[in-house]
Amino acid sequence: MSQQNTFSNPVSTKTLSIVKRSRKVIVVGGGIMGASAAWHLTKAGATVTLIERAPASVSTATASSFGWVGASASTPSDNPEAFAARLKALEEFARIERELGPLPIAARGALLWQATEDETGSMIAEHRAAGTRIECLSRVQIAIREPRLATLPPLAAWAPDDFALEPAAFARQLVAAAKAAGAYVRQGAVDAIETAGGQITGVLMAGQKIATDVVVLANGYGARTIAFTVGVDLPIHESPAVLIRFGVEAGIIRHLLCAPEIELRPALGGGLISAADYPENGEAGLPALATSTGDVIAQLLGMATTPPLLSINAAQRPMTADAVPLCGHVGQINGLYALVAHPGVILAPLLGRRCAEAILS
Incomplete structure (x- = not known):
């Protein structure tokens, strides 16, 4: 072939x-x-x-795609060639928008942090070395960008060029x-x-x-x-992934968020969308996954109750x-x-x- x-x-x-x-x-x-x-x-x-x-x-x-468009969505060292290709691909969106008009973008900018401050710092250094435009944010700066966060990390990466697109x-x-x-x-x-x-x-x-x-x-x-x-x-083979939608008031978060236990973004028109790995026990594990994800969101945003679940869908992604x-x-x-x-x-x-x-x- x-x-x-x-x-x-x-x-x-x-x-x-x-x-x-x-x-x-x-x-x-x-x-x-x-x-x-x-x-x-x-x-x-x-x-x-x-x-x-x-x-x-x-x-x-x-x-069923999460719709995160940006270089910070992947780790450069995992596959340097693929990462370089994604950086190149991102340049195309400006051309598309010039020709088609405004794209269905739900949020611009991404906040990312790891379990420890040192891990976050290493992630930022790796991305900078690979050519990603990325900044360091202190706890105070994080709160300005996301005032609803209940627990603030001491350090986060800010990727201003990333955005959430409705696929x-x-x-x-x-x-x-x-x-x-x-x-x-x-x-x-x-x-x-x-x-x-x-x-x-x-x-x-x-x-x-x-x-x-x-x-x-x-x-x-x-x-x-x-x-x-x-x-x-x-x-080609298939790899499963899960997309979970929750109903909350518009504006509860403003950007893409990537924390140790969750990837989260606002949906265009209101609500939250989270991407998750497929449960080890298959479809039977989807209800528990939705519950645990809702609990993480409630803790992250200081909500008294978990946000209402709108849907949880699993789909197969094509992989080469x-x-x-x-x-x-x-x-x-x-x-x-x-x-x-x-x-x-x-x-x-x-x-x-x-x-x-x-x-x-």
Whole structure:
């Protein structure tokens, strides 16, 4: 299987001005990755059909994403190459906002602290060495930014460039922009890919063939099943994660918070959202996880009672075997591309653009 280097130098704007603009492209998956690919391809002149299976489902990877966009969301030393790629990807959001208008951002800026002051200081030093714009905040400065915190750490990291994005709303914004630029959107599931002479000729949906020159598999783990229909084995697996929503008054916290026991952010329009690891005992452990998370929030914010639970949803995140995003041609068939990566929300604008460049150059 051949795979394009995800982070190679992008094709220049001048090259894109002379691309083949008549190519028919089917993008499979209406989540954050597929929406980004569809918009970038349509904007660049391709004839795009976006196929969505369940755009309103709360169990999809996009709908269940926490939506933390920023360099401080990961540890540089864990994977230096991936961290550098995320820093590069963050630059794309300013471009997206210039072209689409305001993004569905729930909060700007992140406060982070570890269990001890020394650990927090080490985290700040590591991020600074890796190129993250990050500041040290004292207890007094923390209280100014988050006055509702009941227990204040002696030191926290302040990441002013980080923000909380509503992933599903962002995907819908990209889909709407793609449609406005001329993309078609169809509901349904792709059953198989059809080829002739080593070239993509179309996809099958409910027994009906839809002709195309290119297929972009951007539907997470589902891409693996579709790629199998033409003998391509994509190195993708699933990893579960949990998103918990609580009902509280708007403004109770102002920023992203990452403390030793919790990741928390405000929701756009009110409420709180927390990301959590999947329980070791599976679905049976979700109620207890919701309770313990609510208790941590109550203690953190000095609440007399735990905040009311609105929902708790578990979803499978698509992960690549080597943690390197799939973004480019796969297999030996002309016209077959894959676009699968984690963290999808951060990488989607960059990878969507590069996917369009790879297809149309």
